[in-house]
Amino acid sequence: MVEAVVGREPRPGETGLARASRALGNVAGPAAAVTYLSLLVLLPMAALVAKAFSGGFGSFWRAVSSPESVAALRLSVECSFAVAVFNSIAGLVIAWVLVRDEFRGKKLVNAVIDLPFALPTVVAGLTLLALYGPNSPFGLNVADTKVAILFALAFVTLPFTVRAVQPVLAELDREVEESAASLGASGTGVLRRILLPSLAPAMLAGAGLAFARAVGEFGSVVIISGNLPFKTEVASSWIYSLSQSDELSSAAAVSVVLVLIALGVLVGIGLLRRRFDVPESV
Amino acid sequence: MRSRWRWPLRVAALGYVALLVVVPFGFVFYRAFQHGFAVAWDAVTTPDALHALWLTVLVALIAVPADTVFGVGVALLLARRRFPGAWLLDALIDVPLALSPVVVGLSLVLVYGKSGWFGNWLAAHGIEIIFSVPGIVMACAAVALPYVVREVLPVLQELGTDQEQAAETLGAGPFTIFRRVTLPSISHALAYGVTLTTARVLGEFGAVVIVSGAVAGRTQTMTLFIADSIENLNPVGAYAGSVILALLALGVLAGLSRNRPEERRQRWPSRSEPSPSDSELPLLSTTSP
Amino acid sequence: MDPALAHRARAPRRWALCLAGTLAAVVPLAASGPAGASGGSVALVAYSTPKPAYAALISAFAQTAAGQGVTFAQSYGPSGTQATAVANGLPADVVNFSLSPDMNKLVKAGLVSPSWAAGPNKGFVTNSIVSFVVRPGNPKHIKTWSDLVRSGVTVITPNPFSSGSAKWNLMAAYGAQLSQGKSKVAATAYLGQLLKHTAAQPTSASTALQAFLSGQGDVLLDYEDDALYAVHKGEPVQIVTPPQTILIQNPIAVSTKPVSPTAAKAFLAFLLSPKGQTIWGQQGYRPVLAPVAKQFHFPKPKTLFTIDSLGGWTKVNAVFFNPQTGVVAKLEQGLGVPTASS
Numbered sequence: 001m002v003e004a005v006v007g008r009e010p011r012p013g014e015t016g017l018a019r020a021s022r023a024l025g026n027v028a029g030p031a032a033a034v035t036y037l038s039l040l041v042l043l044p045m046a047a048l049v050a051k052a053f054s055g056g057f058g059s060f061w062r063a064v065s066s067p068e069s070v071a072a073l074r075l076s077v078e079c080s081f082a083v084a085v086f087n088s089i090a091g092l093v094i095a096w097v098l099v100r101d102e103f104r105g106k107k108l109v110n111a112v113i114d115l116p117f118a119l120p121t122v123v124a125g126l127t128l129l130a131l132y133g134p135n136s137p138f139g140l141n142v143a144d145t146k147v148a149i150l151f152a153l154a155f156v157t158l159p160f161t162v163r164a165v166q167p168v169l170a171e172l173d174r175e176v177e178e179s180a181a182s183l184g185a186s187g188t189g190v191l192r193r194i195l196l197p198s199l200a201p202a203m204l205a206g207a208g209l210a211f212a213r214a215v216g217e218f219g220s221v222v223i224i225s226g227n228l229p230f231k232t233e234v235a236s237s238w239i240y241s242l243s244q245s246d247e248l249s250s251a252a253a254v255s256v257v258l259v260l261i262a263l264g265v266l267v268g269i270g271l272l273r274r275r276f277d278v279p280e281s282v
Numbered sequence: 283m284r285s286r287w288r289w290p291l292r293v294a295a296l297g298y299v300a301l302l303v304v305v306p307f308g309f310v311f312y313r314a315f316q317h318g319f320a321v322a323w324d325a326v327t328t329p330d331a332l333h334a335l336w337l338t339v340l341v342a343l344i345a346v347p348a349d350t351v352f353g354v355g356v357a358l359l360l361a362r363r364r365f366p367g368a369w370l371l372d373a374l375i376d377v378p379l380a381l382s383p384v385v386v387g388l389s390l391v392l393v394y395g396k397s398g399w400f401g402n403w404l405a406a407h408g409i410e411i412i413f414s415v416p417g418i419v420m421a422c423a424a425v426a427l428p429y430v431v432r433e434v435l436p437v438l439q440e441l442g443t444d445q446e447q448a449a450e451t452l453g454a455g456p457f458t459i460f461r462r463v464t465l466p467s468i469s470h471a472l473a474y475g476v477t478l479t480t481a482r483v484l485g486e487f488g489a490v491v492i493v494s495g496a497v498a499g500r501t502q503t504m505t506l507f508i509a510d511s512i513e514n515l516n517p518v519g520a521y522a523g524s525v526i527l528a529l530l531a532l533g534v535l536a537g538l539s540r541n542r543p544e545e546r547r548q549r550w551p552s553r554s555e556p557s558p559s560d561s562e563l564p565l566l567s568t569t570s571p
Numbered sequence: 572m573d574p575a576l577a578h579r580a581r582a583p584r585r586w587a588l589c590l591a592g593t594l595a596a597v598v599p600l601a602a603s604g605p606a607g608a609s610g611g612s613v614a615l616v617a618y619s620t621p622k623p624a625y626a627a628l629i630s631a632f633a634q635t636a637a638g639q640g641v642t643f644a645q646s647y648g649p650s651g652t653q654a655t656a657v658a659n660g661l662p663a664d665v666v667n668f669s670l671s672p673d674m675n676k677l678v679k680a681g682l683v684s685p686s687w688a689a690g691p692n693k694g695f696v697t698n699s700i701v702s703f704v705v706r707p708g709n710p711k712h713i714k715t716w717s718d719l720v721r722s723g724v725t726v727i728t729p730n731p732f733s734s735g736s737a738k739w740n741l742m743a744a745y746g747a748q749l750s751q752g753k754s755k756v757a758a759t760a761y762l763g764q765l766l767k768h769t770a771a772q773p774t775s776a777s778t779a780l781q782a783f784l785s786g787q788g789d790v791l792l793d794y795e796d797d798a799l800y801a802v803h804k805g806e807p808v809q810i811v812t813p814p815q816t817i818l819i820q821n822p823i824a825v826s827t828k829p830v831s832p833t834a835a836k837a838f839l840a841f842l843l844s845p846k847g848q849t850i851w852g853q854q855g856y857r858p859v860l861a862p863v864a865k866q867f868h869f870p871k872p873k874t875l876f877t878i879d880s881l882g883g884w885t886k887v888n889a890v891f892f893n894p895q896t897g898v899v900a901k902l903e904q905g906l907g908v909p910t911a912s913s
Contacts, residue, residue, distance in 0.1 A: 029355055037371075094299060120509065121485070128306065154302060155302050158299075170470050171440065219383075231907065236382035240384055244732060245892065245894050255382070266376050413656070496647065498644075
């Protein structure tokens, strides 16, 4: 891990021990990371893929192209995309206010942003249903509609999009903005040319995470959405139904497709982010 | 520019946060203490509830540091080195997010369960993973895997290696560089990453349902206890339990924020002198950087 | 030592101390694991509804001679998930599910003897029926199955592909049509109508109850014992017994290799004994022992049929509940509006 920071050449005056530990770090670090990733993610994913194709490609295709699967996948992808985009912008605004603004209670607001994660999804779902369902104290009833899905997804992905941008915003060197402003650049000019290029990678990262989380989200969405097949049933709920009906390989098949879609989006975002990378001599 | 936009931005941001976060959590607190503090306290201090809390904390104490070390390491790897397949590694890290938690649990069972890929090997060596605490730790670590990486990586990429290279030419060793240059610069991001990871581990439900077996008093985490409370029409227990989880997550954030100001003073003095705008600290600590 | 870890070791000591204090206070309580000492130990794995009933049953069992010193490990969850967990190695000595196919899963895995249903009670420990749950005062006057498909009435029932309870509900609806002399085609059409009137299909019976309690729908289809528990807990609901309904039969068995065979068998015997069945009755479950059942005054529907009269679960699951090709799936597909529109 330390090796990733420094190069491989020996340093003047460096002891043999330090060099040996550097060399060790060069191999051990990535190896440990890959092992960890394998045990937790890669092996289970491989088992899932194996299960998905355990009935042959024909059964995989049948499971994935059935009308209910297609409807559920489409709904999940559409809603997740919409929420990712919306929450990226909202996340930027909120992060901006938290970093650059001062007001009483700011610390409290900052602290609560992460809470949607700590709430078990079933409680989140019931809370949203109580607040924005038939018995809503605000008279705002979105239960059993697609808007409910957007609500629930926005709730669980907000921490990502705020926290993705916030640290980058906090680390930005204000000098550049200030000198641009003093040279006569307008507010929006500074925004477009200086801030956004620095923030865009982080925003994209946050949006990607939000999208990935949203497509997989289950517990908080199903309760308020009504879970009606072909109308408000998201992919993760359909996958759950398949697994409960002893159709494990079909469930695995639809999951694999969902992951591939998310991976596709994430890889695409990764490529986009490269365009904003500051060219470093690494 | 700023003075003109300040109020609209503030209203938009705070309004959205209020609608989506503050109001729901207010509701949770309200439902928890609706019948008084004593009732809520009783609901979460039954033997099963206390065991669930202990188990949840134990799982977090293992899964969060593991994910953090992994996260920082992989972030450094991806930010500082170019190697073939880096883009693939980058994408694979996010896989646990896209999998619905139930599927994460099922896939772990497919590998480590009785009839799983390693089932026979594990049974022969007397190692219990599924339906035991290690399985719960793995499930929680898996679902929270990406957060530290995703927080730290953009910051590392944004900052570049100037300061680290400067430190190196001045003779600092790799440990020193990491401790005094890299770590302070990612401290905000790291704090957020650790908090997100902790919150996610505390709140994980779907995967734990599958891998734990939900045996009360043994493999029932706080989230399972909460779901159980709802099931048995005991909402106070459920909401009070949720309050505890929320407080734990807040506690972690508070604890991490408090530490940061001292480190920031150890930074190599390459930035401009503190200006009035620099004294705006975004987090819970009260001293300036 | 890794510098990152060294740094984190300097993290706020106070915070770590608080945490240590909490753990120290809690750990002794956590050390209450099962000793399996004098009386043996029983691992009970059941579906989620009977948890409160088992609390009463287990403490009554502990008072009996056979139950002295027996320790219990209990696990409750969705019936299908529990069955799969046991098949995957979750330790279980006594298993109790909400419908027979879940028990058959374990027979296939060799964990339950194929003769589990051989006794006089046919392997069932409790009965119940499918009931209507309505708002207090029954404002929409829902009494029969035809009322469910009246215009303006919305129904809540769980999703039949993820919930055993929903399967009972739909087969009750279907069987009710048949028992009124309608043809199979007409009964299937009724199911389509019922699904059309469904406002929400939550993933489980308990979430369905929660959805109903938070204001959704006019009537909830649920197990009678679940509904009785809600009434007992003071929830604002009222139970209406449909004139025709299905008899819900919940299977129970001892596994093939219990840790303490005597204790496990004794517990099962207790659950089926007059004393045990009386406690089940008090908890809202219809006893399977006829003499005990007579003591309770559960509502008597005009027509009560079982799943066997509809062909048995294996056939019904294949015909109705296959997620790709089943009758219910096709009905839902026919009703579904493509989600391309907003």
